[in-house]
Amino acid sequence: MAITAIKGFNDILPGEVEKWQYIEATARRVFELYGFSEIRIPIMEKTELFARSIGDTTDIVEKEMYSFVDKGENRVTLRPEGTASVMRAFVEHKLYAQDPVARLYYMGPMFRYERPQKGRYRQFHQIGAEVTGVTSPLVDAQVLTMLCHFFAELGLTEPRLEINSLGCPDCRPAYRTALQEFLRARLDRLCDDCRRRIETNPLRALDCKATGCKEATMDAPSVLDSLCTACDDHFARTRSALEQTGTGYAINPRMVRGLDYYTRTTFELVTGLLGAQSAVAAGGRYDGLISEIGGPAIPGIGFAMGVERVALLLSERDFSRRPDLFVAALGDEARDAAFSLMSGLQRKGVSVEFDYEGKSLKSQLRRADKCNARFTLIIGGDELAAKSCPLMEMDAGIQEPVALSVEALCLRIRP
Ligand code: HAM
Numbered sequence: 001m002a003i004t005a006i007k008g009f010n011d012i013l014p015g016e017v018e019k020w021q022y023i024e025a026t027a028r029r030v031f032e033l034y035g036f037s038e039i040r041i042p043i044m045e046k047t048e049l050f051a052r053s054i055g056d057t058t059d060i061v062e063k064e065m066y067s068f069v070d071k072g073e074n075r076v077t078l079r080p081e082g083t084a085s086v087m088r089a090f091v092e093h094k095l096y097a098q099d100p101v102a103r104l105y106y107m108g109p110m111f112r113y114e115r116p117q118k119g120r121y122r123q124f125h126q127i128g129a130e131v132t133g134v135t136s137p138l139v140d141a142q143v144l145t146m147l148c149h150f151f152a153e154l155g156l157t158e159p160r161l162e163i164n165s166l167g168c169p170d171c172r173p174a175y176r177t178a179l180q181e182f183l184r185a186r187l188d189r190l191c192d193d194c195r196r197r198i199e200t201n202p203l204r205a206l207d208c209k210a211t212g213c214k215e216a217t218m219d220a221p222s223v224l225d226s227l228c229t230a231c232d233d234h235f236a237r238t239r240s241a242l243e244q245t246g247t248g249y250a251i252n253p254r255m256v257r258g259l260d261y262y263t264r265t266t267f268e269l270v271t272g273l274l275g276a277q278s279a280v281a282a283g284g285r286y287d288g289l290i291s292e293i294g295g296p297a298i299p300g301i302g303f304a305m306g307v308e309r310v311a312l313l314l315s316e317r318d319f320s321r322r323p324d325l326f327v328a329a330l331g332d333e334a335r336d337a338a339f340s341l342m343s344g345l346q347r348k349g350v351s352v353e354f355d356y357e358g359k360s361l362k363s364q365l366r367r368a369d370k371c372n373a374r375f376t377l378i379i380g381g382d383e384l385a386a387k388s389c390p391l392m393e394m395d396a397g398i399q400e401p402v403a404l405s406v407e408a409l410c411l412r413i414r415p
């Protein structure tokens with residue numbers, strides 16, 4: 001039996017990959033406009049990095065990591081997200097020594113052992129961006145504006161931005177206690193997971209998909225009512241900066257996020273178009289993360305989008321590439337000449353398709369049609385002798401003679 005790919009691990013085939021390249025190129029272009037530089041981080045890290053940063057009691061660390069002991073007895077993990085690795089690199093290479101303000105973006109595969117379904121995979125891809133060293137809410141607004149700018153560049157009106165504030169180590173404990181009391185009073189209506197989480201990670205109950213938990217937490221206390229003055233002010237100034245840049249948003253006080261490192265601003269870009277998977281991109285501020293992993297007390301904020309989910313939102317659009325020219329040839333001599341012409345044109349930046357096998361003219365023209373070339377050239381013995389050949393412009397349905405030289409063809413195809 002043929003060997004197939006691992007469940008939840010996908011191939012991205014030609015035809016689909018062009019869409020991915022477009023998404024990646026748009027991200028690079030937009031992010032670089034805002035002063036971000038790319039960083040490439042390893043796919044595997046010490047397990048401890050994720051346990052310490054994402055949090056021991058999160059679903060990711062408890063259930064979803066691809067962790068194993070390697071041949072040197074090291075406990076290692078395939079990265080489930082990028083923020084922890086980027087911050088590890090930021091600290092390890094002391095990037096803050098030159099300037100605590102770093103603007104970094106990354107793209108690549110992440111790994112989580114989740115139940116695969118539409119928009120949710122075990123190997124998935126993120127494009128993320130992180131900013132360090134700025135506490136000002138202007139940077140929260142700037143990061144969100146850049147993310148929305150990226151989606152606008154893709155021509156997408158979905159997803160919509162939802163924001164929240166999770167407070168800081170000063171004000172969150174009081175909210176956590178209030179929520180624990182609220183949940184304990186409704187214990188019998190909660191699922192097993194949420195009952196357990198009351199002690200370890202009570203905020204996650206607000207995000208539980210079980211109907212009983214949803215109903216039981218409908219009137220749960222809002223985190224926004226327990227923010228300290230500094231966090232309340234930070235959130236208010238973030239919102240007014242968003243209004244200044246014309247970035248639309250809705251406040252969702254129930255958004256708690258699945259990673260523990262967040263402080264203050266959190267956000268998700270959500271859509272109703274992807275079934276059960278509503279978050280296309282998500283992120284927030286993590287002012288304690290860098291010191292938590294052994295670096296100085298430098299704040300940070302960032303996001304990551306799921307590329308598969310962005311690609312699904314673009315699924316209606318045609319990204320297939322069109323070659324500039326198809327060269328059909330009749331006979332061995334013409335095929336040799338067509339081959340030289342093709343090489344010369346490709347070196348000049350013209351994309352050319354050609355039939356290597358010397359099939360019938362009919363079959364060559366069928367291929368020209370199938371690959372949707374902009375121009376077609378048919379070279380036979382007479383054309384070789386005359387050093388001239390009719391060039392067909394396929395969309396316009398017109399045909400004009402052209403000299404059989406790389407220069408003349410370039411001028412006509414790529415004037
Ligand atoms: P996250 O919410 O875990 O955040 O993931 C961000 C995005 O990755 C999600 O909104 C979703 O689009 C995509 N994603 C997550 N899991 C899967 C999956 N199994 N299959 C397909 N797509 C998925 C983070 O990872 C944070 N590091 C974001 C961040 C950056 N926060 C601050 N900086």
